[in-house]
Amino acid sequence: FPPGPQSQALFERAHAVFPDGTTRITVERDPFPRYIARAKGAYLTDADGKRFLDLNLNFTTLIHGHAFEPIIAAVESQIRNGTCFANPTEAEVELASLLCARVPRLERIRFVNTGTEAVMFAVKAARAFTGRSRIAKIEGAYHGAYDWVEVAQASVPQNWGPPDSPAATPYYRGMPASVLDDVMVLRFNDAARARELLSRHASNIAAVVIDPMPSRAGLIAPEPEFVTALQKTAREHGILIISDEVLNFRQASHGAAARYGIQPDLFALGKIIGGGFPIGAVGGLADVMKVFDGSAGRPLVPQGGTFSANPISMVAGHAAMKALDEITFARLERLGNALRNRLEDAIARANAPFSVTGAASLFRIHPKPRPPREFREAHWNAAEAKVMTEMTRSFAGHGILLPVGAAACLATTMGEVEVDAVAGALEAFLDQNAELVEE
Numbered sequence: 001f002p003p004g005p006q007s008q009a010l011f012e013r014a015h016a017v018f019p020d021g022t023t024r025i026t027v028e029r030d031p032f033p034r035y036i037a038r039a040k041g042a043y044l045t046d047a048d049g050k051r052f053l054d055l056n057l058n059f060t061t062l063i064h065g066h067a068f069e070p071i072i073a074a075v076e077s078q079i080r081n082g083t084c085f086a087n088p089t090e091a092e093v094e095l096a097s098l099l100c101a102r103v104p105r106l107e108r109i110r111f112v113n114t115g116t117e118a119v120m121f122a123v124k125a126a127r128a129f130t131g132r133s134r135i136a137k138i139e140g141a142y143h144g145a146y147d148w149v150e151v152a153q154a155s156v157p158q159n160w161g162p163p164d165s166p167a168a169t170p171y172y173r174g175m176p177a178s179v180l181d182d183v184m185v186l187r188f189n190d191a192a193r194a195r196e197l198l199s200r201h202a203s204n205i206a207a208v209v210i211d212p213m214p215s216r217a218g219l220i221a222p223e224p225e226f227v228t229a230l231q232k233t234a235r236e237h238g239i240l241i242i243s244d245e246v247l248n249f250r251q252a253s254h255g256a257a258a259r260y261g262i263q264p265d266l267f268a269l270g271k272i273i274g275g276g277f278p279i280g281a282v283g284g285l286a287d288v289m290k291v292f293d294g295s296a297g298r299p300l301v302p303q304g305g306t307f308s309a310n311p312i313s314m315v316a317g318h319a320a321m322k323a324l325d326e327i328t329f330a331r332l333e334r335l336g337n338a339l340r341n342r343l344e345d346a347i348a349r350a351n352a353p354f355s356v357t358g359a360a361s362l363f364r365i366h367p368k369p370r371p372p373r374e375f376r377e378a379h380w381n382a383a384e385a386k387v388m389t390e391m392t393r394s395f396a397g398h399g400i401l402l403p404v405g406a407a408a409c410l411a412t413t414m415g416e417v418e419v420d421a422v423a424g425a426l427e428a429f430l431d432q433n434a435e436l437v438e439e
């Protein structure tokens with residue numbers, strides 16, 4: 001089930017206007033991208049009229065699936081009243097109030113347009129608050145396109161550096177050396193080394209940026225000792241903790257940090273809180289968020305944005321978040337557990353060298369016999385990458401779009417039927433590829 005002739009024709013036209021035929025690197029192509037015509041709920045229809053279960057949901061954004069009725073209603077009525085103003089609206093107060101009421105330590109918030117911006121302003125806020133410029137981040141973790149958090153994001157094994165001293169590798173040619181100097185790289189779940197490195201360099205470190213379950217680095221849960229080490233060392237040395245929950249906020253109504261015992265000073269949010277429209281948010285303790293306070297003149301960190309807090313994203317986000325009550329989160333949690341169990345059972349029955357990670361409504365299948373503990377263990381060699389491409393093709397053959405090398409997710413509009421379909425697709429793949437999976 002490769003993409004069909006309509007997708008191919010669109011891709012050919014796209015080559016005349018985009019550098020490689022696409023307008024974002026993250027678009028999957030095998031051999032070219034599948035263009036989408038329309039979508040509803042958990043399913044989308046491509047330009048050639050084929051229907052698929054969508055486990056990508058725009059990189060985990062659409063927690064209610066596509067074209068969710070309460071979001072359509074909210075957006076339709078807002079569009080008739082205007083789409084963006086230079087003045088504030090009630091809608092922004094509503095969404096901010098809902099989020100701050102739910103999430104511990106999220107006392108003040110500022111809306112922006114993307115997760116990238118949310119992380120960028122969180123880093124700037126930490127620098128302004130501490131008067132320090134350097135940050136620490138996790139090897140292999142993705143935090144968007146702000147230079148400092150791009151360091152050591154997708155390095156190849158020959159550039160990793162020794163296990164106890166991961167290298168600050170550049171992400172693009174020409175990345176300033178000064179950026180690399182201002183980033184310390186930690187390995188996920190290596191508590192002892194994190195404590196040591198952070199303490200040694202504490203005097204110039206503003207913040208540790210941590211995604212509680214970094215998706216591209218394996219979608220692996222933080223071990224309690226690692227959380228304690230980060231938390232304690234940061235507190236001792238006046239280093240702030242930034243919880244990047246752009247993706248993992250969908251794990252619980254009180255957010256991912258609270259779920260894993262992390263006490264952030266600052267948060268970066270995005271994706272689900274916009275209900276499928278562009279959004280990001282930087283938030284945190286009132287004391288720290290004062291760096292954005294412009295009431296007495298120029299603040300320490302000026303922050304604006306033409307489309308920041310535009311009422312379309314605000315009303316869509318509010319409709320999405322309102323529909324996500326505790327009962328809905330609990331249902332998603334059960335559905336995710338059921339799916340991960342089914343996948344693990346299929347793998348065990350086939351005695352195949354695969355494993356599953358994730359939590360709540362998120363999961364990843366790894367071509368590894370044991371679940372990886374961090375980025376280096378999760379990294380694929382060429383043979384493993386080939387197996388995963390085969391798996392994605394096989395899933396597409398069963399009418400399911402499974403993201404490659406990133407988090408797959410469930411939506412509130414999914415249920416037993418979808419869990420059965422995904423588990424069935426993995427069983428079929430393992431059945432048909434005994435030679436691929438033999439150890």
Ligand code: PMP
Nearest residue numbers: 114115116142143144211246247
């Ligand atoms: N941080 C994390 C953890 C993310 O997953 C993402 C996006 N996948 C970002 C930041 C960047 O968000 P955006 O694509 O909205 O800029």
